[in-house]
Amino acid sequence: MELREKHKLAVTGLFIGAISVLLVVLGNPKNMGFCIACFIRDIAGSMHLHTAPIVEYMRPEIIGIILGSFAISVITGDFRPRSGSSPVLRFIIGFFVMIGALVFLGCPLRMVLRLAGGDLNAFVALLGFIAGIGIGCIFIANGFSLGRAGGATRIEGAAFPAATVFVFVVFIAFPSLFLFSESGPGSMHAPIAASLAAGLAVGILAQRSRLCMAGGIRDIFLIRDFTLILGFIAIFLAALIGNLITGSFSIGFADQPVSHDKHLWNFLGMVLVGLGSVMLGGCPLRQLILAGEGSGDSAAAVLGMLFGAAAAHNFSLASSAGTGPGVNGKAAVIIGIVILLAIASIVTVKERRNYERG
Amino acid sequence: MREVDARGRSCPEPVIMTKRALKESDEIDVLVDNRASLENVQRFGRAMKKNVSAKEEGNGWRIEIRR
Numbered sequence: 561m562e563l564r565e566k567h568k569l570a571v572t573g574l575f576i577g578a579i580s581v582l583l584v585v586l587g588n589p590k591n592m593g594f595c596i597a598c599f600i601r602d603i604a605g606s607m608h609l610h611t612a613p614i615v616e617y618m619r620p621e622i623i624g625i626i627l628g629s630f631a632i633s634v635i636t637g638d639f640r641p642r643s644g645s646s647p648v649l650r651f652i653i654g655f656f657v658m659i660g661a662l663v664f665l666g667c668p669l670r671m672v673l674r675l676a677g678g679d680l681n682a683f684v685a686l687l688g689f690i691a692g693i694g695i696g697c698i699f700i701a702n703g704f705s706l707g708r709a710g711g712a713t714r715i716e717g718a719a720f721p722a723a724t725v726f727v728f729v730v731f732i733a734f735p736s737l738f739l740f741s742e743s744g745p746g747s748m749h750a751p752i753a754a755s756l757a758a759g760l761a762v763g764i765l766a767q768r769s770r771l772c773m774a775g776g777i778r779d780i781f782l783i784r785d786f787t788l789i790l791g792f793i794a795i796f797l798a799a800l801i802g803n804l805i806t807g808s809f810s811i812g813f814a815d816q817p818v819s820h821d822k823h824l825w826n827f828l829g830m831v832l833v834g835l836g837s838v839m840l841g842g843c844p845l846r847q848l849i850l851a852g853e854g855s856g857d858s859a860a861a862v863l864g865m866l867f868g869a870a871a872a873h874n875f876s877l878a879s880s881a882g883t884g885p886g887v888n889g890k891a892a893v894i895i896g897i898v899i900l901l902a903i904a905s906i907v908t909v910k911e912r913r914n915y916e917r918g
Numbered sequence: 919m920r921e922v923d924a925r926g927r928s929c930p931e932p933v934i935m936t937k938r939a940l941k942e943s944d945e946i947d948v949l950v951d952n953r954a955s956l957e958n959v960q961r962f963g964r965a966m967k968k969n970v971s972a973k974e975e976g977n978g979w980r981i982e983i984r985r
């Protein structure tokens with residue numbers, strides 16, 4: 561059974577790495593075959609939630625991931641509608657995970673893809689991500705918990721995937737309602753059918769394998785378990801080989817695609833993402849998968865990320881490619897880390913008291 | 919026998935609860951309600967060199983961790 565889990569993770573990771581390179585060949589921005597944070601940010605722009613002209617597109621990959629997870633979990637019996645594990649806190653944590661990701665310019669998945677493209681800024685970010693996960697693990701080991709989720713009705717569990725379908729159908733039927741970038745990363749995308757199919761496949765595989773970019777590092781810290789990290793490594797290897805084949809590999813810090821080389825802020829941005837991901841119980845990709853499985857709590861985290869993406873551009877918190885974060889973005893990352901540390905501390909102290917009382 | 923009710927807990931809490939309980943007791947039952955937790959707790963139990971078995975119970979599973 562253990563072997564089977566590792567098999568599934570390796571296959572899923574290799575597939576995601578390879579399909580990410582393919583999506584770039586088909587039109588997605590470089591090192592952005594998949595990026596949960598960037599794509600949610602583009603969707604926010606497309607839906608008029610922010611008006612940054614270069615990052616507006618209804619990314620079908622995200623819709624595919626949620627629906628793939630929903631469909632396969634219904635088929636296999638993993639669809640378990642549940643909610644009530646601090647949805648508002650999860651919304652807030654999701655919000656700051658997005659801020660951290662948009663200061664670095666990528667979610668943990670894109671961080672790995674950037675590494676595989678030779679972008680050494682992503683290595684600095686990886687160190688920050690590991691540090692953030694380490695901090696989160698200290699809280700988890702001391703009893704941090706966002707509380708128990710309870711069962712929910714099937715209609716509640718299906719509501720978020722259904723809303724996703726609704727938005728996508730409206731997008732296909734009435735594209736003029738939405739905004740589309742004419743230049744910049746938002747204007748670069750694979751054909752809709754390819755993006756949607758890739759998203760569905762990744763949603764199905766990630767649901768079956770429980771792939772999580774944060775979980776691998778977390779499990780090493782907490783329980784010396786090296787299972788989940790396999791997915792992380794497999795994505796890196798497949799994307800690296802793919803980039804070498806397609807000639808997209810170029811090693812260095814300067815002039816990397818959709819990135820900046822402000823080391824401190826790449827590091828701190830991913831500290832925020834790592835800490836938040838551990839508090840949420842999974843990286844942004846995993847939150848999409850869990851939302852597809854009927855978790856209202858993860859749906860709240862995803863909505864927090866959507867809201868965070870809108871705020872990131874409306875309040876100039878997101879980094880600009882090339883120049884890095886402005887003063888607002890730097891302040892937001894610091895404030896985000898402080899707020900998440902405060903939430904984690906308060907919750908942990910309270911849980912510990914309850915535990916000691918028995 | 920100690921029983922750990924990890925139903926409704928999100929990853930990785932069921933494993934941490936199991937780890938804590940195993941410090942105080944050699945043999946425990948863990949209740950979980952999703953397959954990710956089922957797999958994680960079983961994997962953790964085996965890594966701790968325990969005998970692990972699981973059966974469906976109610977809306978989830980009872981994982982028996984034995985010496």
